Amino acid sequence: xxxxxxxxxxxxxxxxxxxxxxxxxxxxxxxxxxxxxxxxxxxxxxxxxxxxxxxxxxxxxxxxxxxxxxxxxxxxxxxxxxxxxxxxxxxxxxxxxxxxxxxxxxxxxxxxxxxxxxxxxxxxxxxxxxxxxxxxxxxxxxxxxxxxxxxxxxxxxxxxxxxxxxxxxxxxxxxxxxxxxxxxxxxxxxxxxxxxxxxxxxxxxxxxxxxxxxx
Amino acid sequence: xxxxxxxxxxxxxxxxxxxxxxxxxxxxxxxxxxxxxxxxxxxxxxxxxxxxxxxxxxxxxxxxxxxxxxxxxxxxxxxxxxxxxxxxxxxxxxxxxxxxxxxxxxxxxxxxxxxxxxxxxxxxxxxxxxxxxxxxxxxxxxxxxxxxxxxxxxxxxxxxxxxxxxxxxxxxxxxxxxxxxxxxxxxxxxxxxxxxxxxxxxxxxxxxxxxxxxxxxxxxxxxxxxxxxxxxxxxxxxxxxxxxxxxxxxxxxxxxxxxxxxxxxxxxxxxxxxxxxxxxxxxxxxxxxxxxxxxxxxxxxxxxxxxxxxxxxxxxxxxxxxxxxxxxxxxxxxxxxxxxxxxxxxxxxx
Numbered sequence: 397x398x399x400x401x402x403x404x405x406x407x408x409x410x411x412x413x414x415x416x417x418x419x420x421x422x423x424x425x426x427x428x429x430x431x432x433x434x435x436x437x438x439x440x441x442x443x444x445x446x447x448x449x450x451x452x453x454x455x456x457x458x459x460x461x462x463x464x465x466x467x468x469x470x471x472x473x474x475x476x477x478x479x480x481x482x483x484x485x486x487x488x489x490x491x492x493x494x495x496x497x498x499x500x501x502x503x504x505x506x507x508x509x510x511x512x513x514x515x516x517x518x519x520x521x522x523x524x525x526x527x528x529x530x531x532x533x534x535x536x537x538x539x540x541x542x543x544x545x546x547x548x549x550x551x552x553x554x555x556x557x558x559x560x561x562x563x564x565x566x567x568x569x570x571x572x573x574x575x576x577x578x579x580x581x582x583x584x585x586x587x588x589x590x591x592x593x594x595x596x597x598x599x600x601x602x603x604x605x606x607x608x609x610x611x
Numbered sequence: 612x613x614x615x616x617x618x619x620x621x622x623x624x625x626x627x628x629x630x631x632x633x634x635x636x637x638x639x640x641x642x643x644x645x646x647x648x649x650x651x652x653x654x655x656x657x658x659x660x661x662x663x664x665x666x667x668x669x670x671x672x673x674x675x676x677x678x679x680x681x682x683x684x685x686x687x688x689x690x691x692x693x694x695x696x697x698x699x700x701x702x703x704x705x706x707x708x709x710x711x712x713x714x715x716x717x718x719x720x721x722x723x724x725x726x727x728x729x730x731x732x733x734x735x736x737x738x739x740x741x742x743x744x745x746x747x748x749x750x751x752x753x754x755x756x757x758x759x760x761x762x763x764x765x766x767x768x769x770x771x772x773x774x775x776x777x778x779x780x781x782x783x784x785x786x787x788x789x790x791x792x793x794x795x796x797x798x799x800x801x802x803x804x805x806x807x808x809x810x811x812x813x814x815x816x817x818x819x820x821x822x823x824x825x826x827x828x829x830x831x832x833x834x835x836x837x838x839x840x841x842x843x844x845x846x847x848x849x850x851x852x853x854x855x856x857x858x859x860x861x862x863x864x865x866x867x868x869x870x871x872x873x874x875x876x877x878x879x880x881x882x883x884x885x886x887x888x889x890x891x892x893x894x895x896x897x898x899x900x901x902x903x904x905x906x907x908x909x910x911x912x913x914x915x916x917x918x919x920x921x922x923x924x925x926x927x928x929x930x931x932x933x934x935x936x937x938x939x940x941x942x943x944x945x946x947x948x949x950x951x952x953x954x955x956x957x958x959x960x961x
Contacts, residue, residue, distance in 0.1 A: 405939045415932050417884060440813060443930060443931055443933055444933055444936060445911075445938040451880045452932065456876065474871055
């Protein structure tokens with residue numbers, strides 16, 4: 397259907413920018429057919445401007461930027477970014493402490509890189525299947541439905557943030573609580589993982605209604 | 612209703628010819644053409660030019676001279692064009708004197724669309740038959756790829772103009788899918804002429820921007836300037852060669868002017884992308900906008916300035932990374948009857 401891209405200010409023919417320097421340094425022989433076609437298309441079509449959150453430096457990560465945007469309240473990006481950096485620092489501190497206290501044989505298994513922990517924790521929190529409300533004959537059923545990648549990431553991040561905002565003591569700071577939750581999620585424990593398992597169980601329980609889905 | 616913001620005016624033009632019933636007869640059009648030709652000769656006489664070699668541009672200039680108009684809308688000014696341009700093409704009556712329609716698909720309601728689909732499918736079957744023949748004779752299938760990147764399909768409006776009847780969105784997308792299926796087959800070269808009727812060339816080099824050569828100042832250091840805009844901020848950047856990586860904004864060092872890390876990251880983005888962080892110095896001036904807008908404006912200005920220092924391939928890489936496009940997003944206007952650009956007033960039941 398001819399639908400405009402949800403009111404974007406760009407012409408629909410504009411393509412997304414590719415920021416990573418590695419993809420531009422590949423020699424021509426290593427590219428597959430699809431990549432060659434993509435390159436030809438990019439040479440002809442105009443390209444959108446890179447957003448301010450995206451950069452080619454090693455420190456910018458699209459997943460972390462998305463998480464910061466979701467944590468942000470009333471457009472206060474400065475505060476959200478500082479909270480995130482404090483969280484990553486807190487994770488690093490805890491892991492390094494654990495590392496120094498651990499005996500020799502376990503030192504290799506302890507992960508100290510906060511970015512790796514963040515990515516792994518998010519991956520562990522992502523649900524595989526979701527529920528959606530479908531109304532048939534007046535009654536609304538919860539039908540198990542496959543989720544897209546974007547939706548899974550969004551749900552994982554949303555659950556983490558709501559968990560940290562609501563279930564904490566009034567005096568604990570957000571970075572502390574978030575770092576706690578991320579470490580628990582990294583080890584497949586904690587309330588967010590429990591929520592994911594509850595969702596999976598509900599989907600399994602409502603398996604009988606799976607045929608209501610038409611897409 | 613859909614509001615297409617980022618599209619060209621071609622999409623918004625409504626197609627009057629496809630609307631259906633005849634609004635003017637053929638005799639009327641003939642009379643208009645005769646009157647136009649007579650008027651053209653009179654005009655040429657008036658202007659003292661030769662009536663035989665009086666082109667459309669001369670007519671436009673003459674009309675603009677004789678009837679000067681201060682109206683802003685170009686389409687509201689006095690106009691004298693050939694009647695085929697003024698009156699859009701429309702369909703002649705589709706049935707004879709006895710009431711019997713000429714075309715066999717008349718009663719489907721969209722006769723030209725369905726006949727087009729039939730024709731295209733016939734070509735598809737033709738191609739398949741040819742393919743099967745080649746496979747039966749064990750000959751290799753030709754695989755010359757059409758340059759898909761340089762051409763685009765007809766838009767819905769253009770298709771409507773071609774068929775002289777209304778085409779709905781679903782019908783249009785079905786037709787395009789069929790064409791794409793035809794094109795992806797290996798032996799589609801046979802029907803190349805037919806396909807060319809429905810594809811248009813996209814001007815490949817719309818991005819031919821002239822890269823300025825480097826200028827040299829008194830000390831012999833090479834430098835180049837660039838300008839950038841973002842939201843309401845305007846920035847000019849002067850990038851010097853053989854530098855230490857110092858960046859000054861409005862006479863203040865960036866560490867003091869941009870206390871936030873994100874803005875500084877944006878300033879260094881073009882340099883980091885090209886791998887020239889410690890090699891250039893930059894002096895910029897910026898005004899207007901907010902914190903992030905000024906950073907974006909300086910980023911665009913520095914990327915434009917860096918084009919002179921760098922090979923063409925790297926300029927192309929910069930463009931594909933999104934460094935050289937001006938961000939068109941601006942603040943959306945507030946609408947009447949609403950509190951903000953999107954937020955509506957609180958709904959009260961009574």
